[in-house]
Amino acid sequence: MQTCTPVTWDIQYDTSPTAVRYCKKCKQKTEYISSGEFRVNAQQKNLDIWLIYKCTNCNTTWNNTIYSRVSPQLLDSSLLERFHSNDEILALQYAMNTALLRQNGSEIKLPEYQIVGDDVTLDSDLQIKIRSQYYLPIKLSSIIRRKLGLSQREFEQLYSDRRIDSNTDQDLRKARFSSEVIINISPTT
Ligand SMILES: [Zn+2]
Known part of the structure; x- marks a missing residue:
């Protein structure tokens, strides 16, 4: 050449991709968008970490699992802080992760x-x-x-x-x- x-x-x-899922309230498949907010939930000594999505039709939430029953010792403390403070860049990184959405049972609308x-x-x-x-x-x-x-x-x-x-x-x-x-x-x- x-x-x-x-x-x-x-x-x-x-925007970030939408997760297409069945919404129990809407009784049909709807589109969920990332709220940009994480939820960190302590389960005894372990943590569940989710990125929260909302049905665009009725605001019903869906938890997109990032970590399930993970020991806090395995997570970098600055990363954990970013989850707690709803770090925008981190939330966008996860929202752009179509593999994660699929893994958690969503179809994807690009x-x-x-x-x-x-x-x-x-x-x-x-x-x-x-x-x-x-x-x-x-x-x-x-x-x-x-x-x-x-x-x-x-x-x-x-x-x-x-x-x-x-x-x-x-x-x-x-x-x-x-x-x-x-x-x-x-x-x-
Ligand atoms: Zn809905």
């Missing part, structure tokens, strides 16, 4: 997102770094298509012409955003 100017795209989410970075055209070699502070499992093809203004068919064509690949060697038609990725695109010859 010839020299090209690398471009960086930063993915910024509008938030809307913005792609912040230079617009580019497909007439020269491109190297694009896609990164984020949090890695939500958004389809990479959706990010690329949206920012490049490509239809599904145009993207498929780019892929089948082998003009697009990534440093992670993933199948870009299916791959989801899970870490920083560098996309290489070559122009039509």
Whole structure:
């Protein structure tokens, strides 16, 4: 590949993902959002730590388990303090953790997102770094298509012409955003 100017795209989410769960009060599946508050509950000598979610329809709460029956000695005292003081950054970190939500039996609705970075055209070699502070499992093809203004068919064509690949060697038609990725695109010859 010839020299090209690398471009960086930063993915910024509008909100944290919502947990889709059955709400007993609403008697149907609803969306729960993080309240940004933790609850630390002492069970004899152990602690339960949850991030509290609320049904967007009726405010019923759901406890997203972070630690269950953990010995306080196993937790760093400054971390424990952050749970007690509802540290915003920590709450957001857990709210962005889709693996934790799944592990605790929730389906996930991914938030809307913005792609912040230079617009580019497909007439020269491109190297694009896609990164984020949090890695939500958004389809990479959706990010690329949206920012490049490509239809599904145009993207498929780019892929089948082998003009697009990534440093992670993933199948870009299916791959989801899970870490920083560098996309290489070559122009039509
Ligand atoms: Zn509800």
